[in-house]
Amino acid sequence: MKINLKVNGILEEVEVDASAVLLDVLRDKLHLTGTKEGCREGECGACTVLIDGQPVDSCLYSAAAAANAEIETVEGISANGLSAIQKAMVEEGGIQCGFCTPGIVMTLTALLRQNADPTPQDVAVALNGNICRCTGYSRIVSATLKAAKNAMAQKAGDAHA
């Protein structure tokens, strides 16, 4: 079947099986390989993308069900250079092997849009769907708090200007 997917603001027409999951369409048809497959069972969160702003496991999400929604992948949020959370992840050392990183970046992007000033506990709870085996999480949490702080400072600066 042919479906229309709006990925990172670009409308794409793709031919898919009715049973295709979004992850495979993103990686194999649209060559957006920044989204990773870690388990294909909805546990690890490496495949997290945003659908209408909400983080989902694209390995379990029907591609057809994503038609007409706004789909965002790590490539989309990197289009204009590093976002605040990406920059903070690099600076704070919230990255080791990097395989979980795109998924975590997407989850935290959604969190920071919904909660501009999260607590460490808010961040940890938001990450319940993302496993990082390398870092032990604390630098990811501190990166998120730093990104939030930087964004708030930026906003305050903009308001004064």
Add this chain to the structure above:
Amino acid sequence: MPEVIGRSVPRADGPGKVTGQTLYTADIEHKGMLHAAILRSPVPAGKIVRLNVDKARQMPGVKAVVTAADVPNVRAGWALFDTPMFARDEVLFEGEPIAAVAATTLAQSRAAVAAIELEIQEIPPVGDIDMALAAGARLIHPKLAQYGSVPGIVFNREGNVACKYAYEEPGVDEAFARADRIIEDTYDFGRQYQGYLEPKGTVVQYRDGRYTVQSGHQYVFNLRDRLAQFLQIKPSDVRVQGMAIGGGFGGKLDFGPEPYAAVLAKATGKPVKLIFSREEDLLAATVREGARVRVRSALDKDGNIIGREFFTDHDNGAYSGELILMAGLALMFCRGVYRTGPIRTQFRLIYTNTSPTGAYRGVSGVPMISAIECHMDHIARELGVDPRAYRLAHTLNNNEKLPNGQMLHDAAILMEAYAEIEKIAPWEEMKRTKKPLEGVAIGSTVWLTNPLPASATVKLNEDGSAHVLSGTCDIGTGAMAQGVVGIVAQTLGLDPANVHVVQPDTDVAAYDGGSQGSRTTRAVGRAAEHAAIEVRQKVLDAAAPLMQTEAARLTLSGGKIHDIEDPGKAIGLTDILMMGAFASGPIVGTGKHAEQPIPFDPGCAAGLAFPTLPTPTYHVHMAKVAVCPMTGNVEVKRYIVAQEVGKALNPQGISGQIQGGVAQGIGYALHEGLRVKDGRYMERSLEAYRLPLAVDIPEVEAIILEHPADEGPFGAKGTAEPPIVLAPAVIHNAIYDAIGVPLNSIPLTPENILEALERRKSA
């Protein structure tokens, strides 16, 4: 130019990873690439009665189906050559490869795997080490004595024991005979899955009579050699190109999907991609071995340990990997870092009809050190003394010896580590402020840095940037992306942003021992430092005639060559490279590193793969936990590490290793256990095998101790492996402190803890 060494410079590969641009194995596409799948044994033990692939070969899209009949009839291995590529007549574990298929799509290759006709006559599995050691047990490898092995290492093998090592000092029985009391413990350790986020995968091409293998792999030269063994070709007929690696932790040191993809690539003439599913990865992962450790101490009336017995049995699974090299750890760790009288120690690695086990961060040392640390707490409690005070009274000092005869010149660092923790978490206060069902514990150990040799080449580019070529990867630790980049940048006076690490490639790099055992920063770093020093000298030699002076008067920093005696006189590095390179030739340096042998007692340690602990480092960990009496869950409320690193090249990278290693140790202490029943894993997915989440792990407080080592780059020692080594025992002992009844297994799941709380009620 600010100093690079000692500063938390962000990792060079961060932007690529955070944007998803970094290329991992699964992201590779080649023209005409096929997709492969493996048929694995559905049972732990049996005879293959019928295997027919004719129907599978006729399936749509199928380009090749291969079995044992299509590959050399050989056994291969890291050290003991006991492993066939495909099961031939018999299967020895659930998940053992039987056939492999390549097809146009993955769905087609999986459909073809399902169409292979396989009939196995099941045999009751030798499912655990007790069954394997029982009198009259069925032999898993009846031809064990005939298997080849690497030269220079002694493997005593018999029955279902792949490797046995035993040693005793005189006087053990006398010590037990005159003991005031004897304390004995037996601890059972579960299997722990590395749980790297990237399942194993590879893409292999066969062209011009050679194999090109692309894999995220920790040890590309080991992989090259294993392929050569299986395929009966020269190692140089295999080229392994390392890709970015999505975690490994020891699990990606040996072969995985590569030999199967290689055979299919040759059979089809096409590139073949083989990526394990998560279940397949878990079934075939060489996980941390299950183990049983029995430790027995003879104490005199003052509580001194006057004799020690230490018997450690490890589950090899059906075939041998790296563990067979670990026998010597039973000698080095049987006393822990404490004084004891004479020791009697024994290591056995035992075959079972289960998935082969292997290296996982802290390989084989984790159960041994955990047993010692748990036993130390038990002794202290039996004696009615404080476990910390008991440790302090018996901890090794400078210039005391391990049982292998190796002198620990700097063991007093342990006392410093205790003192540093005491400053931020005074022990008496920690004990006094405990609430009911809260517990605290502290423990200590020595750990090693892997001593395999290293090489590196530094190439200075015409724009003043540098590339570092080596045979190892950055497994995620930052050892290359922060450590080696920093070492080269500092040595050449470059901005770290202008130092680039090249992925390992066995065709390009000289031999290297891979990313394992905390060795990369130290060994590859030292090799890269030597290479960079050579580059620096060549730059100064090329600059001298242009500056009409002598090279000895010149220095290189901030992208310029300066005349020490005439500070106004300087010339840009790029100018030298443009002009001088015509005269001097392109500027390249090479370096190598090999650890100096450590003296040991050949009477006990000769023939061991690791007769000593190279580059010892020292560690003290403290934990505070709270046990929930309703659920049996344990909350880790506080965790503190004091760790000797030699020199902290990049404090951010080091604290990241400490945090991450402790998180894996907490997971193992509390819930990560692959249970084996009748030879099969009960946990077969990440839903069932739960890895720690952000909500489970506290922020680890890391105290970095620095005692620079002459032989390390800028004094660095290995860092990444040891944070996991103490965490399971320290958490275990904190739970013991919280509930006051002895516990004898790791992990301690909520079920174990509720059962212990029941025992406490009835006691």
